[in-house]
Structures are given as C-alpha cells and as structure tokens.
Amino acid sequence: MNVPPKNPSETNREYAFRVISENIISLDIEPGSMIGEQEIATVLGLSRTPVHEALLELSKSKIVDILPQKGCLVSMIDSDLIREARFLRITVETALVEDACELATEADLQELEENLQLQEFYLNKDPLKLMPLDNNFHKIIYRICNKMQCHYMVSLMSMHFDRVRNLSLHSVKDLKIVSDHRAIYNAIKEKDPVAARAAFQKHMARFELDWNIICQEYKQYISDGSK
C-alpha cells in the first residue's frame, strides 16, 4: 500500500478516504482482498474512527463491501457495476457536452484548451500523467454546466470504471483519447451540440474494445458471471 503524506488542510477522515481510494484504483490493494480498519489505521498513523468513516463512504459506491464483524472486502472487478458506471457517465456527460455548447464562456474554453495542451505535451513524454488530465477535462465540462454535485455522484461510481482504465494498455490508445478530447473541445467551441454529442459518444465507445482483452488478462480479479 502506497502512503502519500497527509495534506495539512484535510481532516484525518478525508486523508484516509483519499489514500484508500487511490490504492484501490491503482490496484495496489488487490481486488478481492480483505482489509481491516485497524490495519489501515496503523499504516496511516490514525485511530480506527476516521478509517471507519472513510470505508463507510467507500462502501456506498460498492467499491468495498463491509462485512460486519468480519472485515472489509475490496470488491472484485464487477462487470455489472462497470456497466452501470459507464451508462451513468455516457448518459450524463452526453447531455452535458450539448449544454456546454451554449454555456461555455471564453474563459471556460481557455481552461479546456490549457488542459488539452498539457495532454498533448505529456502524450509522448509521460503517459501516466494523462489520466488525471483526462479526469480534469471531464470535470471542467461539469463545472461549465454548473453540475458539480452530479460530478461528485458520477465520480463515486466511476471508481469501478477507473480501476479498469488503469489496466488498459497505453500507447496507441492514448493518442486517440487525446484527439477525441480535441474533437469534443472543437465542437463546444463551435457551439455545435450535434458534433459534440457524436464526438463524446465516439470517445466513450473506445472502452468497449478493451474489455474482452482485459477480461482474459486479469481474470483473477474479475468476479463470477462476467462474460
């Protein structure tokens, strides 16, 4: 388990939530493994209370499953939950990119452009930096549409999805993702909701291609009835 330092501005509970989340998404904590509150509390140098509260929040998105008096099970990769997370993101964000065509100000477009510049910069240099930039690109679109609470809800569920994104191979795919973002940006800039919708759906469809490969490769992490 990877333990970054505590940010002084965050509470112990927020710190515990952040560290556990990151380790689950990065697969440093293996799907299907059991984690104990005491064990994590000791590693983080905290008492059980903030760790308990962090796990409680994580259990709401079913990324962990608290088994009373037994322990806390980190969920296996579950195709049904990934399907739900993907459905939610596609449905919500498709509507958002359309709205963004109307709502985006010059400053908003500049923020997106700046994010895209960084994506293109890191594309060949340090692809690991792409995922946070990708996440932020989508987050900016929520902010443009004043839907930050929706963003929080969608993010929570997206953890299932993010964990698999980490398994996908980089290289060619990264190139396409960045150019997808560029296409979405152009459509918003041109205030063309039809093009924005099309570009976004093309973007999200890329994931489907990888799913079968990932299923083969990492089947020890994938729960039962996933095809």
Place this chain on the structure above:
Amino acid sequence: MNVPPKNPSETNREYAFRVISENIISLDIEPGSMIGEQEIATVLGLSRTPVHEALLELSKSKIVDILPQKGCLVSMIDSDLIREARFLRITVETALVEDACELATEADLQELEENLQLQEFYLNKDPLKLMPLDNNFHKIIYRICNKMQCHYMVSLMSMHFDRVRNLSLHSVKDLKIVSDHRAIYNAIKEKDPVAARAAFQKHMARFELDWNIICQEYKQYISDGSK
C-alpha cells in the same frame, strides 16, 4: 421531529439516517435550522457515533452542511441543487425508460401494473400514499434495467427535489401524475421507446409549473439567488 420506532433489522446508523432523512424531506426539520449530533442522539436514544455517521452521509448530498466545531446546518431549499437533481433524474431516467422497452419481462410489467393499480386506488382516497408509490414506480424501472446503483446515487441527490415535491399541492396534479405513469407503462408494454421517452419527459415537465408558485409561497425556506 418525528421519531418512528427502530426496525430491528437495521443498525443504529441506518436508523439514524432514515429518521433524519425523513424529517428533512417532510420538512419536520426546517430548512436553515441547526441540528446538533448530541441533540439528535438523545432524541433517538443513541450515542453520537451512529448519528455522526448518518449526518456525514447526508452531507455528501449537500442536504446538510457540517460546520466543524459549530454544528450541522440543514440546507435551505437551493434552486441550483434542485436543478441538478432534476437534470440527473431526467437525463438518467429518460435513457432508462427507453431501455426498459427492450428489457421488461412479463413479470416486470406485472409489477408495474400492480403499482399503478394502487396509485389509482389511493388517488382519491389517500393522496399522501402516492409519493412512496411514485418513488417505487421509478425504482422498478431502475431494477428492470439493472441499474440499482444508479438508483442509489440519483436518490441521494433527489432529496433536494423530494423536499419541494412535498410542498406542491395535491388534487389536480396527482391525477395527471398517475395518468403520466400509466402512459409510461403503456409505452414500455408496447415496446415503443419513442413514446416512452416522450411520456417521461412530459411527466417530468409538470414540476416546472409549480416552481414559481412554491418560490412565492415558501420563500423563507429558499436560499438567496433563486429566481
């Protein structure tokens, strides 16, 4: 504050969450009022711990705002959050009713039909029973589409929306809501996604009509910049 008995199958935390939620949605706890953990714990006959955890979960949907070392503020009715909740419901459930046309089995249709019978039965007898039936009608559609996790996320945000639904007057409106549900059901039964989509959007549009009236009537509960 209205305190129903504790269901033996629920934990103290779940009990606290249920009671606080219900009292906020029913407006028995007034928007804008402060509530203390100790105060609620005493009323419910619990310690602060489960109440604290319940409030923590409620704060995630911004229905309460925890002010550290000060207290817990029950949020004012906030038009921005209602707009988000409505956006999320409309966006997600519009997609769902389309999918339901394909996915609904005979047993599913029967469950919807049964719910509709009850709605029509209580329409003139006991309109207060309509809201749980309404909620359940929508929940069944999530279940048909295997999107229960989405349902949980949408429900959490819908609390903002539900609190206002409680303010809307009954009578004529109830009649229309029940017939809307019937129309959605018929479209799903006929496997007609276009009709389902149209019926659902007409259904959700009814709310807009009430908003201005409610704003006038209950402005003491409504936060700042709501028009």
Place this chain on the structure above:
DNA sequence: GATTCCTAACTAGTATACAAGTTCTTTTTC
C-alpha cells in the same frame, strides 16, 4: 457607555474502550 478581553459553555473530530458477532484452533468426548 462602548470596547476589548477573557472565560465558560457549547460544537464536531478523533482516540480509546467495550460489546457483540465471526472464525479458527484447541480440547474434549465418544
């Protein structure tokens, strides 16, 4: 009288202690 400062009474965040349930090992029993 108005202002400043200090103290006492609040609050939520967190640590610790205990209760209750699960699991696995050991001991007893046949």
Place this chain on the structure above:
DNA sequence: GAAAAAGAACTTGTATACTAGTTAGGAATC
C-alpha cells in the same frame, strides 16, 4: 481418529472520553 464443543483471537458497531476550535456573555478597561 473423528466429531463436537469450548474458547481464544480476531472483526466491526457503538458508547464514552478527550481534543481543539467556535461562540456568547460578562468583567475589566478606557
């Protein structure tokens, strides 16, 4: 030796105690 019973060693749920920060009121000061 096999099976059943007992108990020790875990787990999370919850109560309690303490910490630290906020607020309000009264005393001291000008």
